[in-house]
Amino acid sequence: MKEQLRKYATLLAKKGLNVQKGQEVWIQADLDQPEFVTMAAEACYEAGASSVTVEWSHQPLSRLHAQRRSLETMSKVTSWEEEKMRYQTREKPCRLHILSSDPDGMKGVDQEKLMKASVARYPVVKPYQEALANHQQWCIAAVPGKAWAKKLFPDLSEAEAEEKMWDAILYASRADGEDPCKAWDEHNASLAERCKALNDLHLTALCYRSANGTDLKVGLMDESLFCGGGEQSLEGVFFNPNIPSEEIFTTPKAGEAEGVVVSTKPLSYRGELIEDFSLRFEGGKVVEVKAKKGEELLRQMVSTDEGACKLGECALIAYDSPIGNMNLLFYNTLFDENASCHLALGRGYNDCVRDYGKYTQEELRALGVNDSMIHVDFMIGSADLSVVGVRKDGTKVTLFENGNWAL
Numbered sequence: 001m002k003e004q005l006r007k008y009a010t011l012l013a014k015k016g017l018n019v020q021k022g023q024e025v026w027i028q029a030d031l032d033q034p035e036f037v038t039m040a041a042e043a044c045y046e047a048g049a050s051s052v053t054v055e056w057s058h059q060p061l062s063r064l065h066a067q068r069r070s071l072e073t074m075s076k077v078t079s080w081e082e083e084k085m086r087y088q089t090r091e092k093p094c095r096l097h098i099l100s101s102d103p104d105g106m107k108g109v110d111q112e113k114l115m116k117a118s119v120a121r122y123p124v125v126k127p128y129q130e131a132l133a134n135h136q137q138w139c140i141a142a143v144p145g146k147a148w149a150k151k152l153f154p155d156l157s158e159a160e161a162e163e164k165m166w167d168a169i170l171y172a173s174r175a176d177g178e179d180p181c182k183a184w185d186e187h188n189a190s191l192a193e194r195c196k197a198l199n200d201l202h203l204t205a206l207c208y209r210s211a212n213g214t215d216l217k218v219g220l221m222d223e224s225l226f227c228g229g230g231e232q233s234l235e236g237v238f239f240n241p242n243i244p245s246e247e248i249f250t251t252p253k254a255g256e257a258e259g260v261v262v263s264t265k266p267l268s269y270r271g272e273l274i275e276d277f278s279l280r281f282e283g284g285k286v287v288e289v290k291a292k293k294g295e296e297l298l299r300q301m302v303s304t305d306e307g308a309c310k311l312g313e314c315a316l317i318a319y320d321s322p323i324g325n326m327n328l329l330f331y332n333t334l335f336d337e338n339a340s341c342h343l344a345l346g347r348g349y350n351d352c353v354r355d356y357g358k359y360t361q362e363e364l365r366a367l368g369v370n371d372s373m374i375h376v377d378f379m380i381g382s383a384d385l386s387v388v389g390v391r392k393d394g395t396k397v398t399l400f401e402n403g404n405w406a407l
């Protein structure tokens with residue numbers, strides 16, 4: 001097992017971040033797996049990192065802060081926080097996020113306060129985020145946390161649940177074999193091939209249909225590009241921002257979406273679950289939300305800011321995908337989004353625009369890349385989902401039939 005975890009750590013450093021000689025690395029991790037975090041740091045040094053900084057977090061502490069701090073203090077960006085962002089914008093360290101927190105761990109915390117605080121902080125944070133966008137190598141991956149593992153395997157003991165979850169994470173991340181780095185090279189090559197086939201179609205819209213009530217048309221930009229797997233930073237370094245990643249995705253044209261979409265999996269948002277929900281779009285905006293559970297939170301989410309009610313991502317994943325076939329709900333977007341076709345509300349991806357490097361941020365917004373402080377994926381894949389692409393001349397191409405690729 002230890003040997004396999006070393007291979008996983010190497011995968012994150014070499015294929016996830018693709019650390020270059022002399023680069024700085026920042027790792028953000030919870031306290032759950034300090035031994036693995038140390039392995040990851042070692043793998044980064046071996047890949048050539050000049051220094052590795054670990055920022056620890058602990059969900060019960062985040063909970064405590066959220067409960068005890070006033071909205072006023074939570075809304076403030078302190079000068080040292082800002083200095084940290086300034087430093088990052090200048091040095092562009094690689095960033096590795098190792099997830100392990102409990103998907104339900106923030107339940108009962110005043111969500112409105114959290115949202116108001118992030119909205120208040122956003123104007124200060126945004127310029128730094130934008131200055132860094134596409135200039136930094138980053139990667140999100142996961143390790144088991146105690147509560148998270150128990151949520152997935154409630155009938156097992158804590159130790160057994162953790163072990164079972166390691167297996168699930170390594171399998172889902174294509175890190176359970178002899179040579180995970182090689183497996184990712186092959187995986188990236190096959191995703192790139194499918195992206196090329198899609199991009200050669202020059203689609204202008206995607207139409208989704210399912211017996212559950214989904215009937216949605218989403219417009220694409222002329223410049224929209226389908227991407228998948230690894231991507232290239234503007235500095236020219238190829239990295240894999242998500243491990244695992246099975247999706248092919250694009251940025252739709254904000255303001256062009258009509259119809260209803262029904263979610264097919266619960267959504268964990270701010271440490272709380274939203275279940276059995278649907279959204280109705282008119283003129284690209286959500287005009288109606290319904291949910292059996294968490295409707296108020298969903299309503300708050302889509303009204304976070306002006307762009308939160310518009311789409312920022314359309315992702316295609318076969319219903320029979322490796323992660324989908326595990327038949328395991330992770331209650332975490334990193335995994336669950338790779339088991340199902342999904343959409344995201346909020347911010348769109350600049351790098352899903354052809355030659356995005358030649359546009360300014362304002363020009364990208366004008367083309368139709370949505371702007372918002374949120375980016376929330378929700379799952380819409382089902383066994384009968386059909387997705388039809390519309391080409392410039394109006395002809396249609398079936399991309400998905402009965403939940404799987406038809407292209």
Ligand code: ZN
Pocket residue numbers: 247249313315337342377
């Ligand atoms: Zn996605």
Ligand code: ZN
Pocket residue numbers: 313344375376377
């Ligand atoms: Zn997304």
